[in-house]
Amino acid sequence: MVVSEVNVTPVKPNNGLIAIASVVLDDSIYLNSIAVYTKLDGSYRLLYPTKQVGNKSVGYHYPINRLTSRLIEDAVFKKCSELFEGSSNDRHGKNTPDL
Template sequence: MSVNKLFRQNHTESNHMKISDVNITFVKPQGGLIGFASLVLMGDFYVSGIAIHERLDGAGYRLTYPNRKSGDQVFNICHPINRQASKAIESAVFQKIKDVKKKSCNNAGYDSHKFTA
């Protein structure tokens, strides 16, 4: 039995993915990239290197997941395997961005280039 099937069998009782310890590291905006997120899934699995990009139309953000290139091939390191998981991660990361923006706007030294949209 594959690890994925075993994991799904052990977690079918809950349709809710527990996401915790969401952290955002902002970078100087370049080509739409504004930062990186890290988080913990189900209290057991740490994921980092999730890139945060501003949407081209300026209406929010989108996430891209870590990958590696070897020759002409690109290999995914990790990514959500269904829409529900994708939406849960997006929701947690986007909420953290809102929280950080709100907190930063209330502090002296706020640097507006970090936050657009």
């Protein structure tokens, strides 16, 4: 599986949310609206979009196995590292791009 066309769009930080990502899988499937959050230890985590149906939360799209999840995470986290950790705008001890 090939993860390509990785786009990460920074957003105004809100409760750990720092960006929205999109990727293309195997030049065949476009996945968007993937939320990128920071964890307390400074690493990243992904949340895939859901819709509330009654009192149940239903996922629009998400990886169904660990390998696919890991490939998407690696690609998005690499892009996040380039964006956020490679920035020269060091405010309050954190490297963040201008929003």
